Amino acid sequence: MSNEHYLRNPLIHSDRQLGRQSSAWVSQFDCSHMRPLIICRGPIRKEAIDVFREMGIRHIGILLSEKDSIVYQNALAPELRVMPDPERIHRVPDYTGANKEERDQRIQQIIGIARDNGYNSIFAGYGFMAEDETMVAAMEAAGLNFIGPCSRTVHDAGLKDEAKRTALKTGVSVTPGIDNATALTLLKRHPDHAALAALIAAESLPLDPETLDAELEAAADQVLAASYSKGVDLYTVDELSETITEAVLRMSEQYPSNRVRLKAISGGGGKGQRILGIGEADRAGEMVREILNEVKTTGVGDNKNVLVELNIETTRHQEIQVIGNGIWSMSLGGRDCSLQMHEQKLLEVSVTLESLHLALEEAKAQGNETETAVLEQDIHTLSQMEDEAARFGEAVGLDSVSTFECIVDRDKHFFMEMNTRIQVEHRVTELCYALRFANPNDSEDHFVVESLVEAMVLLAAHGAKLPKPHRVQRYNDSVEARLNATNQALQPSAGGIIEYWSDAIDGEIRDDQGISLHNPDTDVFMKYTLAGAYDSNIALLLTVGGTRLDCYQRMAETIRQTQMRGKDLATNLEFHYGLVNWFLGQNINARPTTRFIVPYLTAVGELKREALDIDLEHAWKQLSQREIDAADDAGAKSLAATLDLKHTLLLRPLELLLEEPHLLSGWLSIHSDSYTMINGHVSWNDNPIELLVDLYHFLNMDYLPGAPAAGMIWEHDHDILQDAQAFYSKLNTLLPAEDWLATQTQLSDDAVPEGVELSKQEWATVQAAHRGYQSGCSIMSVLPAIAEATGFFALTVNDDLTIDIPERLNDPDLQSSMAKVLVPPPVAKSDEIIAASGGMFYGRETPESPLYVEKGDHFDAGDPLYIVEVMKMFNKVYAPFSGTIEEVLVDSDGMIISKGQPVFRITPDEKIVVESPQEVAERRRSATARYLDQL
Template identity: 65%
Template sequence: MKASNDNYLNNPLIHADRMLKRKSSEWVRSFSCEDMKPLIICRGPIRKEAMDVFDEMGVHGYGILLSEKDSITYANALAPELRKLTDPSRVHRVPDYSGATREERGQRIQQIIQIAKDNGYDSIFTGYGFMAEDEEMVKSMEDAGLNFIGPCSKTVHDAGLKDEAKRTALNVGVSVTPGVDNATTLTVLSKYPDQQALENLCREKSLDINSAVLENMELTLEAKAEAVLNASLQKGIDLFSIAELGEVLKNSIVEMYRGWPENRIRLKAISGGGGKGQRILQAPSSFEGTKEEKIALAAAKVPELVLEILNEVKCNGIGDNKNVLGELNIETTRHQEIQVVGNGAWCITMGGRDCSLQMHEQKLLEVSVTTEELLTAIKKAEADGKNAELETLRKDLDILDQMETEAAKFGQAVGLDSVSTFECIVDGSSHFFMEMNTRIQVEHRVTELCYKLKFSNPEDHSDSFVVESLVEAMVLLARHGKRLPKPERLPREHASVEARLNATNHALQPHAGGIIEQWSNCTDGEIRDDQGISLHNPDTDVFMKYHLAGAYDSNIALLLTTGETRLTSYQRLSEIIRCTTLRGKDLATNLEFHYGLLNWFIGNNINARPSTGFIVPYLTAVGQLKEAASQIDLSFAYGLLRSRHLEPIDDDRKSLFVSVLDRKSGLLRRPIDIMFQEPHQLAGWLSINQHNFKEDAGSIIWLKNPIDVLVDLYHFLNMDYVEGNPAANMIWSHDNELLQKAVMFYQTLKQRLGVFNYSELDRAVAKDTAVGFDAEQWTAIQSAHAGYQMGTEILSVLPYIAGKTGFFDLSVNADLSIHIPSALTDSALQERMAKMLAPPPVASSDEILSESGGMFYPREAPGMETFVEVGSHFNEGDALYIVEVMKMFNKVYAPFAGTVEQILMEGDGVIIKKGQPLFKITPDEDFAVESPEDVSARRHSATAQFLDTLK
């Protein structure tokens, strides 16, 4: 496996077998795409990937669209792709990609069409960009005579709109999530409840609708209302207000709650995607009162959330399709998806991906789900006698087969003529179709790494070519369509995994801004898609600083690798992240989160089946680790420990022991200090080390030599000694010398005694004599053992913290489900631990500060009243403002009650920084501030409790 710095051409894992130019077969050469001249109108890693694939296919006349907001990076350059595409005539600038309103979107579409015509481009590639699933955009491109490299507009309409997709799925026998998919139609009927009212409406609004439709007695009134609604959308007018839509949807949600009072309900815009335009309503059971009172309270926020959703997806203008779905939120759900490829005549699937590890609807870690890997896991579970695990794995294999069958059936029904993704939720042994994404997805390489497509000549099966890139498949399908024969799916690797490296803080909240000043090179087995950020200046070999402007999303890079099993793929990715250094100014990423999460699964069970609700409780558990660590004064602890060791020693020998303990202080405390500051790494380390210790009567007993534990800890933190490395990044040389002497001592002792288990070794050394050693030698060995172990008790603080917080209670059950302690699902604790992981800026008692950088909005939507004004009294939990970070709208609520004395921000869409004062306020109650002396006393008390557990 060869390393790659986002170089699609040099990595054999993703280097497609493109033989169209080199093979002598006339049939193979007939599928050349060299005559194409595409315009790339997406950004990020997919743009760079498309450029690389096009080049290898011989498609060299491509151009790119470059937004003014497009990741402004360093002083003399914009997007890093410009290092490769140096011809300015092929770089076309626009204000942004999609526009902020319906009118602006239309203008941008026409601008792109004009750019294509003026520069001779014949096709459009949108990747997984903003308009990849925009039916209006695709149709406009088609009408302009441009070849759209992706699903056609009919497929986008039938499969891409979430309400249409669900109806199609039902028609072809695909299971769907229970819910409401026609809220806008129901709203029309609430205002125009009979045939006469609909006819009058059509005349009044001059709607272009066939009178035969309204007069058709076989059609239901609902079907007629839907036809009227579609006619209004075509004309670009509204038949109802957003407030009216919200009330109707609320009534529908009330009816849903009567059937499922224990379930939450998900609201989502039909045009949403990538986590945008979705909100979740709490279950009635989480409220107090009678059944009907609980239902009313649970549904009360629907109108407000509908407005939020439509604002977020920018479908709040006149004539926009404002349909919002209400779906049952299956609480134990896993999010799985099937890769589908078709040419309009045939449809084939390429295995699945598990995307359950997500937060705020944003995927974090994506894992392949393949028949081959599941069969391997099943075989191992059988051999290990793990019957409950075996049953789950067999169910998963059956579900995968069902989902692939339904995906192909659905793709055929919508005439899929490119690459799309069939998304499902899995609940136990059941699964439900969610939606189809009519585009390539961010995680498409998870599939590429596991499967490839072999296209064979129908008249001569020895005459064939293989495609390993889904981008290449899209180009071939756009250029040659139904000429392409149905391919054969061939396996490549059994397992693959992708981590999304995002600009987020430790609580996974978006962190706009920040500058990457250093990024280590790729390691063996690493596939890094970073749009070229980590490439060095070709002339000076200097890393070029990169500014994470965050105008569009928080993604920095995609980190991928493969393995024969899921375990080996996770272990490889963990090693890749361990060796990665990423530093910069005001830089926050989720690199440490991924390191901890990967090792949590490695340490518990790699086949664990987390639900989409796993990450927040997991973060809460990690937050508790940090909170407990913050109570320990490590310097104070080591000082007391030092005193304990010295107390029984006579004065003549005390100076020697003082020297030993003082010399070991930095060796022992330094990695623990780092763990205390990096709770995600602590979580990962505890997970993979949980079998190296046990608790006995409240004390930690090490089953592994603490010296070996310490060596592994430095390695885990990527602080191994390397000659010439900066001292700040590794174990100090004198500490390494001491540690290596200890390692050599125990290696020799184990060989001499023939004892390799640490507990047995420790007991053996405690004996008065040993075979093969005279009294003087044995005394020296005992002294050396005592000296090397002296002070290592401080390492017990790490498992002590885990026990104190119940960290190991978050565990994997025998059937691969995950046991989540109920405390970790408490919303108040979750919120408090999020602040522990990412502390908000420290404010004075008379002001409210911005919790993050982004765009400040004082109101719900343009033209509406501001949330607060000077003199307003607000209660705890009231909305104060909205901040848009990485294209996600976050409503910020008051942490306490008070009165607004001064508003420090003017206008909508104003850029703010984290910690910036926004409001001067007078709180209803005075805040008590803990003194430094009280803090110290509290920490010393907690530290003393830890020391009391040491034997």
């Protein structure tokens, strides 16, 4: 964690080393006796180490996976560098195991490590082991204190089917669907209590038939639970798929305009979920197999239940932070996680009553009745969700930290699931609220907890004794951007190396598992390899503020100043910069749905497609010649020299903007009001010189003496820009013009404006200087011209804070083609299909399934060819064209492939046509000519 010292609220007294407090009541909650073994990785591991130490805990150990050695070449991981005792680092093959048998082995290995090394507690962070009921129960049975919800809570709340039933019993709103597909499948074979009793006897299940529930479906669930305990299967995946297909068909008839979502009960973090499109019920079986394979529950005795739910099409994904001690339960505000893609969250925003009330007051002051109504409804919805979350927490005996997840559709909300672990985005909440624990007999005798990890340790150590705390406000708002190893189309991109990362700036909170720590001896940045074995997250960037606007502005400034370099490095840093500025330019109170990001990316792809067709150098020459031709003979030579001097001043930032479409999106978004289209031509509402200054700043290319020239404005260009700014600053004090349009009008008149104390000759000199400074600036009009050509500004925020998405941006074909524009496929020979990304290769759906394609098979465009697992996500790769497989070039499933590696040798049905360099140049010049007419 970096640069967080300023977050300490001076009104809050907080001391994590509670044993050092003078109060006897406070001292009883000392946690220095805890000896935790950390069995997770990522930012949460480093955060836990830091928090434990601040609490006075010294006996700390961590697991180190074999795969961890991939990310640090010839160097120790930061977590290892802060571990003083190398004997507290314990090596395992991986953290979870690839299947049930390996998971059980890993659990026993962890228990053995704890016993042999004096650990009395286990911390699993937000890894999947943290909500594995079997693992938690095993730790409890071994006498270890699990720092997280107990196994009962994990079972009742963590399994999605159990959680849905509990929600219904406690009056929590849930989405329509079925949560007991496995029970329904079992009852097809064994349709009554007598048949179930006979099954128990036949399979020797550890269950007394006399204790079967009177309700038939509940009795089937009891039998299934016993089968999982024994490790036998009572149904096949084919039978389960048939049941689910039937349920999907029924839901499609009831809700013909909605898609259907399938979710593995043990999934999470985007894994184990698929959405079936309208009319795709026949693909349900295929999706079930994909889901079970992805969450690794294909083994004998695994619980293979898959939920079938109505997909709410205008979904906002919101979640409530909940905390409890098994007796009391309370909420800590909400988080909006709607900005996500492939179920992977990208930008998370706090949702608090305090912030909503501030926004409501502002909307009322501005007389915005529509926005006022929306905010009033949001306040009501948040209050309801917080109340339901606390009640649900009590119903499942929540004794730690968990998250109550909901989907919100305007004035309705539905409970989705409870994640029985701390979540990646937990700091969004803890930066808004702290917890004040007070002596019931003396309210002044208290302590305050600002960290949810600290709260988890306290609850694990002293849960029953802890009184229900009061939440204390720290900041009204916070925002978190997940920095991921993804390319410009947000596809996982493994294998890159971070060779440099600038230090965190003031106001930036960076959780990066210690990547940014320099070598303590040499102060050299330690290179970090982004390995495909893990999820794509690199770091969490957070900002706080008095308002949401403050947070977004600080986030934009944080990303603006962030510099990251490396080999084969692809991250979503530029995406976040563009997205945050899109909201700053539109409305930071906008209510995006979970379906926003893909259309937004598509719009950015359209910007890049247009930008690729512009030959900027050719445009500059043409525009320069136009200006020279329009000048008189006396001024033409001087103007040519001036334009030559301004060549790099204008083209360098424009070239960068056209190369980076996410930066172009951000800059256009905050400058949408800077121009007006008049008769098909761009007319600036602001001085282009000031826009150019802002562009250099936006690109973090401000002049810094001594800094590398490649990353800033060049010195002679800086001098020209400084002179221009000084000229217009002085001019603004002379001319009584209200805006740039009025200034231009006055400067175009040879008569000295009334009230301006200049001679005619002096006025002519001013006009000449103005023409010189503005010369060449018309090239900047290419930026808004691109926005106009693509209809970029049609993607906009409505008065009711919903986002108007043009229909074209929802077209799957356009979305697919623009993803390829953002990240062109690797260049391949006409007789090859090559890997678009690195990862682990699988040629079939499941280990038991047939291969997608074999030697001699013919395939059509759109047919599945293989699966590549990249950073824990399974991505099915489809044929881009039709052809015949001549040779399979990857030996077997589980092989690691690299980006650009040939996977199949093929014979295409049609010859692939590739443009020649001459054809590309001619196409670009032709497209550029069209833009020149608007400039």
